[in-house]
Amino acid sequence: MSKNPLAEVFGFPTDNQTVEAKRYRRAKLCPFNNKVPNCTKDKALDPLGVCSIFDEGDNATITCPIRFRKNWMIAEDAATFFFPQNASWTSLTEVRLKDGNDQSAGNIDVVLVSYDERGKLLDFGSLEIQAVYISGNVRNPFTNYMEDTKSQSGMKWDGPNYPRADYLSSSRKRLAPQLIYKGGIFKTWKKKQAVALHKSFYATLPALPEVAPEKAEIAWFLYDLELNEQKNRFVLNRHKTIYTAFEPALIRITQAPAGPMEDFIEFLQSKLNKSNNRLNGPDTPTLQDMLSGGSNQ
Numbered sequence: 001m002s003k004n005p006l007a008e009v010f011g012f013p014t015d016n017q018t019v020e021a022k023r024y025r026r027a028k029l030c031p032f033n034n035k036v037p038n039c040t041k042d043k044a045l046d047p048l049g050v051c052s053i054f055d056e057g058d059n060a061t062i063t064c065p066i067r068f069r070k071n072w073m074i075a076e077d078a079a080t081f082f083f084p085q086n087a088s089w090t091s092l093t094e095v096r097l098k099d100g101n102d103q104s105a106g107n108i109d110v111v112l113v114s115y116d117e118r119g120k121l122l123d124f125g126s127l128e129i130q131a132v133y134i135s136g137n138v139r140n141p142f143t144n145y146m147e148d149t150k151s152q153s154g155m156k157w158d159g160p161n162y163p164r165a166d167y168l169s170s171s172r173k174r175l176a177p178q179l180i181y182k183g184g185i186f187k188t189w190k191k192k193q194a195v196a197l198h199k200s201f202y203a204t205l206p207a208l209p210e211v212a213p214e215k216a217e218i219a220w221f222l223y224d225l226e227l228n229e230q231k232n233r234f235v236l237n238r239h240k241t242i243y244t245a246f247e248p249a250l251i252r253i254t255q256a257p258a259g260p261m262e263d264f265i266e267f268l269q270s271k272l273n274k275s276n277n278r279l280n281g282p283d284t285p286t287l288q289d290m291l292s293g294g295s296n297q
Helices: 019-027 065-082 139-147 167-188 246-254 261-279 287-292
Strands: 006-009 050-054 060-062 088-098 104-115 121-130 133-135 164-166 193-198 218-228 233-244
Touching: 006 060, 006 139, 050 065, 060 065, 060 218, 065 088, 065 104, 065 121, 065 193, 065 218, 065 233, 104 167, 121 167, 133 167, 164 167, 167 193, 167 246, 233 246
Parallel strands: 121 193, 193 218
Antiparallel strands: 006 050, 050 060, 088 104, 104 121, 133 164, 218 233
């Protein structure tokens, strides 16, 4: 591939050689409001400090969910959807959720709660953060870069298993199950939900049927990374907000469009023919022939 796949390492572009950038790399710090000062991605003692990778050209795609926490913009955006204007609210992270059988349904990334002047809870909503999975090996180029961050700042990576954004796995293995299970509980409770995604991730999803904001059950907050060339830092910006109902959006994401059944029948018949040929048996009428009333005699 012969290009640098790493967009941000410990919060900074790989060619950022400022004192601040060097400090974050040396101490393996996270600038994006992790639960502790250090990066803890993958391994706490040997963290994989890659915040984003270059997906296509110079487009940086967020691959670490903590990256979305910069300045807590995502919480402020979600609060505008959940609560009335001027409401008092705060955020709670990694909140355990149980189902009706008292079994764990997993942790919610962020729960926003509003409260009155006495601190009594008034309302709440869930905010799920979905970064993009990586296919291939990102650890190797990261390790290569960290061995000498100055000389490798403009490295060209030719190693095997070049890292790429895996949008399909991100939606099918992570986003969809979260919406089905945890989201289903909030739907039953009639509580609003928000999802924070990189805009390039959302672009790979099927078009979701939109509704007016006041009728929405889910708000999809789409963010992007824009390079500030003067500071040589990527800035997190809200790109767009999509409002949907719960069930239509879930059906659209989880239900694959059906192709022609005839193509599948033809494929099955080819498999069957190969099996029959090994037995040197007579020609077998196809399922398609039988459905149409004919046969291969």
